[in-house]
Amino acid sequence: MSIPIPTVKRFPSYLRILHQERDSGRKYISATKLAEELSLKPIQVRKDIACTGIEGKPKIGFDIDELIHYIVHVLGWDNTTDALIVGAGNLGAAIARYDGFEAYGLKIVAVFDKDPRKIGSMIGPFTILPIDRINSFIAERRISIAVITVPANQAQAVCDLLVKCGIRGIWNFAPKDLKVPDNVVLQRTDLATSFAVLSVKLGRKISESDDDESIDEDFISL
Amino acid sequence: MSIPIPTVKRFPSYLRILHQERDSGRKYISATKLAEELSLKPIQVRKDIACTGIEGKPKIGFDIDELIHYIVHVLGWDNTTDALIVGAGNLGAAIARYDGFEAYGLKIVAVFDKDPRKIGSMIGPFTILPIDRINSFIAERRISIAVITVPANQAQAVCDLLVKCGIRGIWNFAPKDLKVPDNVVLQRTDLATSFAVLSVKLGRKISESDDDESIDEDFISL
Numbered sequence: 175m176s177i178p179i180p181t182v183k184r185f186p187s188y189l190r191i192l193h194q195e196r197d198s199g200r201k202y203i204s205a206t207k208l209a210e211e212l213s214l215k216p217i218q219v220r221k222d223i224a225c226t227g228i229e230g231k232p233k234i235g236f237d238i239d240e241l242i243h244y245i246v247h248v249l250g251w252d253n254t255t256d257a258l259i260v261g262a263g264n265l266g267a268a269i270a271r272y273d274g275f276e277a278y279g280l281k282i283v284a285v286f287d288k289d290p291r292k293i294g295s296m297i298g299p300f301t302i303l304p305i306d307r308i309n310s311f312i313a314e315r316r317i318s319i320a321v322i323t324v325p326a327n328q329a330q331a332v333c334d335l336l337v338k339c340g341i342r343g344i345w346n347f348a349p350k351d352l353k354v355p356d357n358v359v360l361q362r363t364d365l366a367t368s369f370a371v372l373s374v375k376l377g378r379k380i381s382e383s384d385d386d387e388s389i390d391e392d393f394i395s396l
Numbered sequence: 397m398s399i400p401i402p403t404v405k406r407f408p409s410y411l412r413i414l415h416q417e418r419d420s421g422r423k424y425i426s427a428t429k430l431a432e433e434l435s436l437k438p439i440q441v442r443k444d445i446a447c448t449g450i451e452g453k454p455k456i457g458f459d460i461d462e463l464i465h466y467i468v469h470v471l472g473w474d475n476t477t478d479a480l481i482v483g484a485g486n487l488g489a490a491i492a493r494y495d496g497f498e499a500y501g502l503k504i505v506a507v508f509d510k511d512p513r514k515i516g517s518m519i520g521p522f523t524i525l526p527i528d529r530i531n532s533f534i535a536e537r538r539i540s541i542a543v544i545t546v547p548a549n550q551a552q553a554v555c556d557l558l559v560k561c562g563i564r565g566i567w568n569f570a571p572k573d574l575k576v577p578d579n580v581v582l583q584r585t586d587l588a589t590s591f592a593v594l595s596v597k598l599g600r601k602i603s604e605s606d607d608d609e610s611i612d613e614d615f616i617s618l
Contacts, residue, residue: 176600177596179593179596179597182592182593182596183589183592183593185592186571186586186588186589186592187573187589190548190571190572190573211573212573213573213575248596249592249595249596250595250596250598250599251592251595255595264490264493264494264495265490265494267490268486268487268489268490268491269490271486272486272487272587273486274571274587274588275587275591277588278588278591278592278595279595280591280595318598318602319594319598326412342598342601342602343594343595343597343598345590345591345594349408349412349496350412351409351412351433351434351435353435357601358601359594359597359598359601361590361591361593361594361597363585363587363590364408365494365496365497365585366408366496366499366500367405367408367409368567368583368585369497369500369502369567369583370404370405370407370408370471370473370500371401371404371405371583372541372565372567372581372583373471373472373473373477373500373501373502373565374399374401374404374470374471374472375401375565375581375583376472376540376541376564376565376581377472378398379564379579379580379581380540380564
């Protein structure tokens, strides 16, 4: 069964609440409680849970362990996936050192860069490796996911190289719209786009409160 | 005129192409060219540009300078906005040092933390300041935007404090669903959610190519 991507996007938030409730000693949770904690509509939560096929008990709710088990499995977070980082700049270094990924089954195993001055120096537990060794590394370690944190003007070349080396999933943090073949999955985390949305919404909120104008809610909440 | 948020989200990508084309000495660009560069449908690009009110010249295209000027203005990136960071961990440090924000008019002016061992030490150009000075700092410097990079279990408390101090725009990097009053804008950049989507899509692509099963494209491309 194919879970809709918008539901997949809510799953990590559900997991946080489920872990939190389980840590407080609870065994069951209602859709209403989940909805309340996440400021979602209860009908939305019920639809999302319906996708899991897990049935609740009337007046008691859903088995927390069962939900956690299912969601973790659907997300593939019960298996650890090895990934590498290309680009040992500030953002690459932060991601390499970030200790929150293993909870989702993502394990950074290497950091590559092309700058000879960086090769051999350490970022957290990783020695920065030269980019010309990436092909054999990917083949030997059977890596399928790569994180791109190089500058925008190098991102497409790095992406092409990764695809050529057999990488199937690319997580792009570079402010650049990359092109990949159909058999490769591209996920973008673009700080510029996030900040664009924040700026525009903030500007509208401020003019709304200054002028007391009514604004088009459809546009704000999209 | 209210620009739809999905259009706002595409504006930073348009800007990158526009700057690139201008740097190559071009003065005009067609919607088709923009669409091609960004793998969008030409009709989508035409609709987005229609929102700007800028008219193209037949067979020549749109004036690049005019488009840049308009988009930068709508995004508010022609004015610099001061922002502060709360949370001097790996991610907070990376964001503090990241030099790509000023192009969007976001200027980090201070980094706060509550850990006494961190106070006074440096992150890039910033001395880490104690959280109990944040109220007066926000008031004196008239800060309206804050970036949250604290651990999940501290994020709501920090958020509440920021709102109380008068912050109107919050950019949350903590893996936590925050609640804010209606007059505050919340933007979330959640690495867990991004990775969840990447994992699930990648799993589907791999099973698709292994089994040669047809899959529901609607679910994949959402």
